[in-house]
Amino acid sequence: MPTREVVVGSRIGLHGRPAAIVVRTAAAQAVTVRISTGERPPVDASSIIAVLALGAHGGDTVTIEADGDGADAALEALAAVLAKDLDAPEPADA
Amino acid sequence: MRDDLKGLGVSPGLTAGPVYAMGSPAVLPAVAPAVTDADAEVQRATAALAAVSAELDRIAAQVGGTAAEVLATEAMMAADMTLADGVARKISEGRPAAWAVGDAVAEQQEQFAALGGYFAERAADLADIRDRAVAWLLDKPMPGLPRPNEPFVLVADDLSPADTALLDESVVAIVTRRGGPTSHTAILARSRALPAVVACAGIMDVADGSVVSVDGVSGAVCFVDPKTAPDIRAIGEQERDRLAATTGPGRTADDVEIPLLLNVGGVADLTDDAAGVGLFRTEFLFLGQTVAPSVAEQETAYRALFEALGDRKVVLRTLDAGADKPLPFLGLAEEDNPALGVRGLRTSRVDPSVLADQLRAVANAAAGTEADVWVMAPMVATATEAAAFAALVHEAGLRSAGAMIEVPAAALRARAVVAAVDFVSIGTNDLSQYTMAADRMNGALADLLDPWQPAVLDLVASVASAGRDAGKPVGVCGEAAGDPLLALVFVGMGVTSLSMSAPSVPAVRAALADHTMADCERLAQLAVDAQDAESAREAVLKAQAK
Numbered sequence: 001m002p003t004r005e006v007v008v009g010s011r012i013g014l015h016g017r018p019a020a021i022v023v024r025t026a027a028a029q030a031v032t033v034r035i036s037t038g039e040r041p042p043v044d045a046s047s048i049i050a051v052l053a054l055g056a057h058g059g060d061t062v063t064i065e066a067d068g069d070g071a072d073a074a075l076e077a078l079a080a081v082l083a084k085d086l087d088a089p090e091p092a093d094a
Numbered sequence: 095m096r097d098d099l100k101g102l103g104v105s106p107g108l109t110a111g112p113v114y115a116m117g118s119p120a121v122l123p124a125v126a127p128a129v130t131d132a133d134a135e136v137q138r139a140t141a142a143l144a145a146v147s148a149e150l151d152r153i154a155a156q157v158g159g160t161a162a163e164v165l166a167t168e169a170m171m172a173a174d175m176t177l178a179d180g181v182a183r184k185i186s187e188g189r190p191a192a193w194a195v196g197d198a199v200a201e202q203q204e205q206f207a208a209l210g211g212y213f214a215e216r217a218a219d220l221a222d223i224r225d226r227a228v229a230w231l232l233d234k235p236m237p238g239l240p241r242p243n244e245p246f247v248l249v250a251d252d253l254s255p256a257d258t259a260l261l262d263e264s265v266v267a268i269v270t271r272r273g274g275p276t277s278h279t280a281i282l283a284r285s286r287a288l289p290a291v292v293a294c295a296g297i298m299d300v301a302d303g304s305v306v307s308v309d310g311v312s313g314a315v316c317f318v319d320p321k322t323a324p325d326i327r328a329i330g331e332q333e334r335d336r337l338a339a340t341t342g343p344g345r346t347a348d349d350v351e352i353p354l355l356l357n358v359g360g361v362a363d364l365t366d367d368a369a370g371v372g373l374f375r376t377e378f379l380f381l382g383q384t385v386a387p388s389v390a391e392q393e394t395a396y397r398a399l400f401e402a403l404g405d406r407k408v409v410l411r412t413l414d415a416g417a418d419k420p421l422p423f424l425g426l427a428e429e430d431n432p433a434l435g436v437r438g439l440r441t442s443r444v445d446p447s448v449l450a451d452q453l454r455a456v457a458n459a460a461a462g463t464e465a466d467v468w469v470m471a472p473m474v475a476t477a478t479e480a481a482a483f484a485a486l487v488h489e490a491g492l493r494s495a496g497a498m499i500e501v502p503a504a505a506l507r508a509r510a511v512v513a514a515v516d517f518v519s520i521g522t523n524d525l526s527q528y529t530m531a532a533d534r535m536n537g538a539l540a541d542l543l544d545p546w547q548p549a550v551l552d553l554v555a556s557v558a559s560a561g562r563d564a565g566k567p568v569g570v571c572g573e574a575a576g577d578p579l580l581a582l583v584f585v586g587m588g589v590t591s592l593s594m595s596a597p598s599v600p601a602v603r604a605a606l607a608d609h610t611m612a613d614c615e616r617l618a619q620l621a622v623d624a625q626d627a628e629s630a631r632e633a634v635l636k637a638q639a640k
Binding site: 003010012013015016017019021043044046047048049050051053055057058059 | 163164166167170171174175176202205209212213383384385387391499518558
């Protein structure tokens with residue numbers, strides 16, 4: 001099964017906005033993407049509660065896996081959002 | 095007509111409207127009925143969670159901004175399959191839908207609590223989801239914010255941070271039974287420029303729909319004829335607009351300049367309408383982290399604020415953490431009494447490297463910008479601590495080192511502390527708590543926590559006089575500086591700058607412009623001569639209205 005290891009790019013970790021974006025991205029994929037930290041069993045990356053319960057901090061390494069048609073594309077999409085700092089401040093209003 | 099009510103005015107402004115109280119959550123009866131049709135229970139639970147999710151999404155769409163993001167995430171949690179699976183499992187074990195939701199949420203909350211920090215705070219979101227789902231299932235009124243279709247005065251026992259995310263513009267004022275001048279309600283109300291009264295006994299007995307006026311300065315909550323409410327609101331709005339129209343630097347009627355500064359947690363809190371920043375809280379960089387942020391990371395964050403300020407002044411407070419806001423990398427032990435424990439500057443006793451890194455980052459960031467950067471330490475108790483801190487700041491290449499005065503010991507020995515540093519800044523919230531031996535979190539002691547307490551004012555006055563004699567600046571950066579009356583009193587004592595949240599600036603500026611330094615000195619004398627906080631406030635209010 002295709003798997004990828006990604007370092008969490010969001011400084012604050014996987015909660016708040018970063019967690020929501022990761023979950024929405026996972027839910028938009030054609031296949032189920034599962035995510036895990038350390039030795040714990042992988043959980044569905046499209047469940048916000050399961051993703052929060054990982055307790056992943058910025059700089060932690062997470063493993064994502066998916067199976068079936070479109071698995072590689074799904075992992076690519078999820079790895080891209082996981083690696084970004086999703087809580088970076090938005091440009092200030094003028 | 096009923097007797098009028100009186101509490102503590104904590105956020106200025108006058109308005110009127112019908113009161114509506116926060117709904118309290120439905121309580122699950124201890125004994126659950128037997129489940130006869132498990133499939134039907136699962137369907138009801140699913141429908142309840144879907145309804146909760148839809149309602150949260152609907153509210154998110156109304157509020158916008160950060161609050162909308164928080165609510166949208168909570169809506170996702172309500173619709174989450176992990177939660178739904180947990181509920182279904184509880185139903186299969188014989189629990190009816192409402193009880194199954196309660197059990198499943200409790201299990202999930204435990205998991206979050208074990209993770210600590212921001213993750214643990216999500217337990218409150220789950221509690222809100224549970225309360226809403228249980229109310230739906232038991233056919234009870236929804237807990238949380240009332241949503242009448244008219245502007246209203248929000249009444250509550252006290253407000254939690256989660257409640258406040260939902261406040262929208264239909265709330266015209268807040269009145270709570272508990273809370274004090276530094277409570278979450280007070281701070282929120284000031285940041286939203288909403289008139290607010292806290293510690294108002296009897297407010298919970300007022301029937302929904304009764305029309306009251308709310309005066310956020312005097313603390314009066316009066317029953318009024320509903321027909322006059324729009325007029326009272328209009329007067330309050332005119333007054334607010336009049337204040338907002340005043341601009342320029344803070345100065346007394348006889349042109350003594352009193353810089354008006356802002357209390358900020360980052361660039362987002364800045365406005366142009368101030369002489370700079372009197373309190374830059376740096377905790378946001380550290381909270382929720384397992385390792386201390388790097389020097390480079392801190393430098394980037396500080397530079398963003400310094401650059402936004404141009405050549406204005408900024409007073410940066412070094413990390414103010416302790417056992418009450420634990421940070422794993424500080425290696426602090428759990429404490430029975432964190433308010434009196436290893437917090438603020440004292441954390442350097444355990445690990446001096448965090449402060450050293452922070453000062454290096456501040457110096458690096460300051461080097462490349464025009465901003466006038468001052469640095470101060472929280473929780474200084476002795477002149478020796480102040481001197482040691484000042485030496486570190488100067489060694490780091492920063493010009494101006496200061497001590498916060500929030501421990502009574504530092505105020506009592508103000509001359510020695512002032513001599514050891516370049517400036518001091520009085521933190522009235524903690525100074526009140528420690529002087530009056532009254533926990534900031536204990537609403538029952540709100541009257542003692544009042545910064546109008548003459549004992550607190552005496553300490554402020556002695557610090558101000560020590561500063562004046564030494565020719566060094568003395569600021570006030572607690573919430574009290576944003577109270578237009580207290581601001582006059584502080585200035586009369588010799589305080590040289592005032593720092594507050596942005597919405598408080600116009601009213602303080604207007605109050606200063608209406609009074610000479612001699613007026614302020616007279617008001618300060620009235621305040622310290624008073625027997626207690628209540629009469630100090632009344633005496634100053636009466637004298638300045640003349």
